[in-house]
Amino acid sequence: MSSQVYRSTRSSQPEELSFEDVVMTGLAPDGGLYLPSSIPQLPSNFTETWKDLSFNELAFEILRLYINELEIPSDDLKDLIKRSYATFRSDEVTPIKKLDDNLHILELFHGPTYAFKDVALQFVGNLFEYFLVRCNNKKKEGEPRDIITVVGATSGDTGSAAIYGLRGKKDVSVFILYPTGRISPIQEEQMTTVEDANVHTLSVNGTFDDCQDIVKSIFGDKEFNDKYHVGAVNSINWARILAQQTYYFYSYFQLQKQLGGNSKVRFVVPSGNFGDILAGYYAYKMGLPVDKLIIATNENDILDRFMKSGEYAKQQEVGVKVTYSPAMDILISSNFERLLWYLIRDNVANGNDEKAGEILSGWMKELKENGKFTAPQEVVEKARVVFDSDRVSNEDTIKTIKEVYSNNPEKYIIDPHTAIGVKTSYRFIEKEPKAEYISLSTAHPAKFSEVVNKALESFDGYSFEKDVLPAELKALSTKEKRIKLIDEPSIEKVKQAIKDELKF
Numbered sequence: 001m002s003s004q005v006y007r008s009t010r011s012s013q014p015e016e017l018s019f020e021d022v023v024m025t026g027l028a029p030d031g032g033l034y035l036p037s038s039i040p041q042l043p044s045n046f047t048e049t050w051k052d053l054s055f056n057e058l059a060f061e062i063l064r065l066y067i068n069e070l071e072i073p074s075d076d077l078k079d080l081i082k083r084s085y086a087t088f089r090s091d092e093v094t095p096i097k098k099l100d101d102n103l104h105i106l107e108l109f110h111g112p113t114y115a116f117k118d119v120a121l122q123f124v125g126n127l128f129e130y131f132l133v134r135c136n137n138k139k140k141e142g143e144p145r146d147i148i149t150v151v152g153a154t155s156g157d158t159g160s161a162a163i164y165g166l167r168g169k170k171d172v173s174v175f176i177l178y179p180t181g182r183i184s185p186i187q188e189e190q191m192t193t194v195e196d197a198n199v200h201t202l203s204v205n206g207t208f209d210d211c212q213d214i215v216k217s218i219f220g221d222k223e224f225n226d227k228y229h230v231g232a233v234n235s236i237n238w239a240r241i242l243a244q245q246t247y248y249f250y251s252y253f254q255l256q257k258q259l260g261g262n263s264k265v266r267f268v269v270p271s272g273n274f275g276d277i278l279a280g281y282y283a284y285k286m287g288l289p290v291d292k293l294i295i296a297t298n299e300n301d302i303l304d305r306f307m308k309s310g311e312y313a314k315q316q317e318v319g320v321k322v323t324y325s326p327a328m329d330i331l332i333s334s335n336f337e338r339l340l341w342y343l344i345r346d347n348v349a350n351g352n353d354e355k356a357g358e359i360l361s362g363w364m365k366e367l368k369e370n371g372k373f374t375a376p377q378e379v380v381e382k383a384r385v386v387f388d389s390d391r392v393s394n395e396d397t398i399k400t401i402k403e404v405y406s407n408n409p410e411k412y413i414i415d416p417h418t419a420i421g422v423k424t425s426y427r428f429i430e431k432e433p434k435a436e437y438i439s440l441s442t443a444h445p446a447k448f449s450e451v452v453n454k455a456l457e458s459f460d461g462y463s464f465e466k467d468v469l470p471a472e473l474k475a476l477s478t479k480e481k482r483i484k485l486i487d488e489p490s491i492e493k494v495k496q497a498i499k500d501e502l503k504f
């Protein structure tokens, strides 16, 4: 039985945190990210014993290796998993679809908000509730209950996945801020038509950056925090990385069964904050026979530049580029720090956890002060053992949506994020045709209607309503919206709105 403990990437002290600690805290107080210093190994016969498991059964086996039985008993863990994936529209949860020779699409968008973040956030929502309720059940009559008030800002894509993960959860409230008039109608409808009383959407008359700044100052407000226990579900939460590991295993087994053999498997992952592909790295380190993990970036290409040069540079002066794949529009990839920690520990710090934390802290300080650092050659070379990368332009994003549509007999339609991965896959298939490629599809095309229509509107017979828009999303437009308007980007007004809603 595992006895997994966790530590912060920036700590130079011994640490033995529990899974519950790291999930409920999110970001470590020293600014680092939590991770398991030892990555569990797969049972030696896993290819036989795991190959026919369902998605949920596989999730259980994997999560069990990272979460101690004493922290979450097996029956409870099974129940959490079952409830998390019962909301998906596909029995397989994350099915694969053959698109072309060597190319298989891993459809991660069958969750309630039609985006891959559901795979993690459906589970995280249940986990928050589980830990809070368990703690509250131990309290004496009259003692105040533990609560959490999740506050987040969204430019459209992540807010809805967070809301659907947390809706109706006991002792949890969620407030999502978004810039008025600057998110797409479907995104606004998804967030504002949720009826659960614990969900609140604040439409702020300002920009996305204004919303983010307000959230940051609320996090820094000690008095407010002590009272409302402000929490986050952003992409650095360890539970999200953990939950995303299942589909690497599941799709690997599905593919091997379909092809009836021992194919060399490569994963291609549209990447922004490096959370999705990092889950693949854990799967690989656990012992899943992955040949390559290929990072596919849009024009915000810090990861591709790092893989090619070893320099990790924020390019603040260039700024974040607005692309057709907005969920990947970042300057730095927050989860990359976790990969760096393992690479430093095993190649620079002689396997010493504390030393690795010390070195990584130095690099992060350099990044903060100078906007960049350069990793030693041995670190970059070790990263290249399993990672490779490429970058896809806006123009090629559109072209790829067109090509997939016109070349596929079923006229398969992909979203712009998926297109970044598919284009990268085609480039790699040309270089290495003796491998099978699993290209991760991170969103349903209906979520990015503007770009999809731009690519496909010139095709005879194409219709967004008929070919793309699912009935469930279409029906949202007739539902009543619940929105609280905040007429200026004011921290005080947002705090007041939260107080008014929570009524204490």
Ligand SMILES: *Cc1c(COP(=O)(O)O)cnc(C)c1O
Binding pocket: 115, 116, 117, 157, 235, 270, 271, 272, 273, 274, 275, 276, 277, 327, 328, 417, 442, 443
């Ligand atoms: C968040 C997101 C990504 C990027 O995932 P990371 O874990 O940040 O690398 C890609 N596509 C879509 C649609 C997303 O929402």
